Amino acid sequence: MSREDVFQKVMEIIKPFVKNEDVFQQANESTNILQDLKVNSARLVDIILNFEDEFDVEVEDEDADSVNTVGDAVSLIMEKLAA
Amino acid sequence: MTGLSFGFRCGLVVQREVGRILGIIWIIPMAWLMEFFMKYRIKNVKDLRRRYRKLLSETRAPILICSNHLTMADSAVIAWALGGSWWYLFRYSRLPWNIPEYNNFSFLKFVGLGAWITKCIPVVRGGSREGVSRVIKKIDYLLRKGDTALIFAEAGRSRTGKVQIDNHAQAVGRILTTVPECQALCVYMRGDQQDTWSTVPKRGDSIYLDFEIFKPQSTFSGMRQSRDVAQQVVAHIADMESRYFAGRK
Numbered sequence: 001m002s003r004e005d006v007f008q009k010v011m012e013i014i015k016p017f018v019k020n021e022d023v024f025q026q027a028n029e030s031t032n033i034l035q036d037l038k039v040n041s042a043r044l045v046d047i048i049l050n051f052e053d054e055f056d057v058e059v060e061d062e063d064a065d066s067v068n069t070v071g072d073a074v075s076l077i078m079e080k081l082a083a
Numbered sequence: 084m085t086g087l088s089f090g091f092r093c094g095l096v097v098q099r100e101v102g103r104i105l106g107i108i109w110i111i112p113m114a115w116l117m118e119f120f121m122k123y124r125i126k127n128v129k130d131l132r133r134r135y136r137k138l139l140s141e142t143r144a145p146i147l148i149c150s151n152h153l154t155m156a157d158s159a160v161i162a163w164a165l166g167g168s169w170w171y172l173f174r175y176s177r178l179p180w181n182i183p184e185y186n187n188f189s190f191l192k193f194v195g196l197g198a199w200i201t202k203c204i205p206v207v208r209g210g211s212r213e214g215v216s217r218v219i220k221k222i223d224y225l226l227r228k229g230d231t232a233l234i235f236a237e238a239g240r241s242r243t244g245k246v247q248i249d250n251h252a253q254a255v256g257r258i259l260t261t262v263p264e265c266q267a268l269c270v271y272m273r274g275d276q277q278d279t280w281s282t283v284p285k286r287g288d289s290i291y292l293d294f295e296i297f298k299p300q301s302t303f304s305g306m307r308q309s310r311d312v313a314q315q316v317v318a319h320i321a322d323m324e325s326r327y328f329a330g331r332k
Contacts, residue, residue, distance in 0.1 A: 034209045041209045042238040045253045065216035
């Protein structure tokens with residue numbers, strides 16, 4: 001799976017949790033999930049668990065500590081898929 | 084887990100010892116502030132403290148106090164209700180560390196200093212994941228060292244005035260699943276005049292508080308396990324709330 005494919009799927013998963021639709025439309029890998037998209041921090045856990053289901057990977061709490069931006073999420077998933 | 088650097092561990096030891104040395108000038112005044120100025124009354128306080136001390140004498144396991152959250156003074160009121168004031172001077176490790184929102188006091192430097200002395204580890208909710216993770220690692224480290232910590236089971240003060248089961252704090256599950264033998268001391272607290280969330284309980288309020296040890300079990304792993312445990316804890320506190328309201332009828 002290419003990085004672009006992962007990015008598109010990540011955006012699909014994040015979309016239902018986004019409170020700032022305008023920023024979401026312009027989002028790229030440097031967009032901060034909590035601060036720019038205004039996703040509730042408790043919902044970030046739901047998003048990462050959805051990543052687990054969608055990509056069939058397992059994410060530990062400590063792995064999730066590195067996820068601030070959309071690009072961080074994509075990198076984490078790419079890393080897990082390659083493992 | 085831990086994974087906390089030597090520098091941060093030293094920082095916590097210094098913070099604890101400075102707070103301990105200065106305990107006489109902040110623990111007693113804070114208790115007096117709540118008792119004589121705010122005129123709070125804790126229902127069945129003698130029985131509550133007897134039960135709490137008995138519980139601590141019977142276990143050496145780390146204890147994470149997990150509470151509902153309605154006011155910004157909850158952690159201070161809970162600590163006072165469970166242990167009084169003088170008792171903590173001699174059992175300082177039992178005075179719970181707590182995790183206030185940094186932005187609530189960051190505008191005043193001296194308040195930040197006060198928070199440091201009074202066993203606070205500030206967190207920026209919704210801030211960088213690394214920052215939040217570091218706070219969790221600090222609490223993890225302190226619990227392993229025999230200290231007690233308090234964390235709100237809900238991610239923020241309840242806007243409905245009732246325990247919000249769907250708004251659990253993931254950190255609760257993460258700490259309970261990583262600190263060996265760690266027990267959750269579920270606390271439900273509510274003033275008689277506390278209809279919804281507020282800054283502090285109303286002056287002169289009579290406050291109900293109860294606690295129960297709860298040992299969540301989960302068959303999941305990873306983040307799912309942390310979420311499951313956090314949800315079980317908040318559900319248990321919601322159950323305590325249901326019993327509280329049933330008892331008031």
